[in-house]
Amino acid sequence: MAKDFNRIQPAEYLRRYVSQGVRPDGRRLMETRSVSVNVGSVTTADGSALVKIGNTTVLCGIKAEFTLPGGENNDEGYVIPNFELSSVASPQSRSGPPSEEAQVISKFLSDLITRSSILNLHDLCIEVGKLAWVLYCDFACLDQDGSLTDASVVALVASIANLRLPHAIVNEYTGLGEVTGNKDVQLQLNSFPVTTTFGLFEG
Template sequence: MVKNSLAFEAETFRKIQPQEYLRRFIQGHIRPDGRSLSQFRPTTVNQSCITTTNGSSMVRIGNTTVVCGIKAEVATPKFNTPLEGYLVPNIDLSPICSPKFKPGPPGELAQVLSENLNNLLK
């Protein structure tokens, strides 16, 4: 019973004082999951995982998964830059990402992230 009580107290402390919770781990040179500060989470990379794209990959780092698909097509260049191509980045936040994302047209967050990525690539 004491072990469950301590786990509950640690979880409560993490939620109430997240910075102090992490600071104590950093001072002890350890992460909350028991890894040292220099240890990475297990990582895997799978390529060509989406058959409807020209290129794709899925990266898993611990319990986090990121999927990226790239489609390419030939298009007429913009009139003012006839010798340059262009990129149209699109970020899709599907319900697989989180229950807070709904199917359908891109939400505000997806649009803002796509615009920010586009600005970074310019």
Template structure:
């Protein structure tokens, strides 16, 4: 930082020095960052390979069947799931369905204008749907109620409350946490043969049959986690902020599952990659990040289970 202050105007410190550093940062953002990169550190004091602190709070929306509030740095996502009974398709009579929508309201970023949908929202919606489907994290048969007649339709909505970089990573983590927290309601067949929700003790109801007496939560397998890295010259920056993403344009997002299998690799833009060593390093950083996120998620779920007991 001292080198930056010297370039900015020569004054060593104080309020004027801080103002000059901020002015230099705004006028010349890339040189400002590159001076930090020379010392293998970022302006927020993070090492290049380190992600920001992450927190998960499951059950954040009491009216939802499953929900989670996830924060990585200043990037914040709220995921909520609502279940509705539907008729399954003829092609998959023993399966339910999962629909994912990603939302970016104007409050999340100055770049999102009121009255106009964010261009990134449908892109991330499809990317999230593809990753969750490809990872086979959930078995849609667990959402079946009566073969060929009734199944659960799970609507997973993810709201970006603050967009400060690595949106896909935080959105995916919030989706995973909400699905892990999902409580499948008890339902039964009434005397007219309709599926209705059961509240309280199902044995006291005058319904004909409890359909899903033993199902309470989904069985999650090969859970996907991701890490976005920025490649700039010979540097690799893990978990970039929005400012870093705006000035360095070669992002790579690696998705690994909890079994250490590669689910997907995204490179939406930037320069062509010729060095496989850079991709290998991104995968290695993602592998380490997966271990961190699994521990954070397990701790959040265990804490919620203890509160419910």
């Protein structure tokens, strides 16, 4: 009955809950969803995290690869986020090319990395002008139930905190990148950005 009423009269459905100071899921109006974080969830990734905010579930895995440095002085690496909304995440999700929502979240995460200075991109440079790391941050939404951007940001921060890079050098004979040791280099997090999603309903 409640689902049918919500579908037919969504505004009145919400109004009745709000008038009693609660949300449809039973939370108080200013009460946040519960949050859980599991780091190192993907053993094949260099860093990863599985984040749940309420029922919303986002997985982030980071893969590090060699690239040419960028930036003004050729002394910076790159962080490239790619968000995918799985077709099983919600009834509205479809298989195929990235949805507009997925593209917006990817762009948001890219801007966040740049503007929050979560990482110093200079730390990703192995040798100026010759070699740097590019971090491919792949996100998969497994269950979409609100606060999707918030969960993605937590997954990003937790995955970077979990990231371990191997020692690497430029081989003087081949000029190519070469791993010299185990994964024991941890990047320093300069900030811990947090986002909060909320809605306005009749003021």
